[in-house]
Ligand SMILES: O=c1ccn([C@H]2C[C@H](O)[C@@H](COP(=O)(O)OP(=O)(O)OP(=O)(O)O)O2)c(=O)[nH]1
């Protein structure tokens with residue numbers, strides 16, 4: 001599929017988002033900040049990415065996900081856990097960077113801080129009923145109802 005993308009920060013021309021390998025699922029997003037930003041332990045900051053996309057087709061959405069290295073080694077994940085980008089959103093992609101660790105972490109300008117994954121979605125037709133016609137094996141069971149082993 002093709003999507004329209006806008007570079008909102010001239011610095012990104014040298015770091016135009018691209019899939020790193022033929023099999024990459026995510027496009028890395030960079031922190032388009034002017035100066036290094038130190039996130040204190042447990043601090044959260046909304047960072048511009050210098051990038052806007054317009055998916056246009058309601059059959060797609062994009063997810064902003066943490067990068068595994070940053071998340072695992074340094075505790076830099078997302079303040080909203082996952083960012084959901086609507087197909088009709090045309091604004092700048094923003095990343096809520098959350099330092100869930102107990103150590104400060106300094107984000108450098110244009111550092112790759114998260115990744116964007118485009119996924120198919122379905123907008124369902126909501127058919128309101130008083131009861132579900134077919135009982136299922138699970139019913140209302142959840143939260144560990146099937147045991148641990
Ligand atoms: O990490 C994120 C999450 C969202 N967005 C943008 C794109 C998305 O389409 C829009 C709205 O996101 P969402 O629906 O999750 O936020 P909301 O709090 O429900 O805001 P709204 O009332 O605008 O829908 O904000 C981002 O740039 N980054």
Ligand SMILES: [Mg+2]
Pocket residue numbers: none
């Ligand atoms: Mg919303």
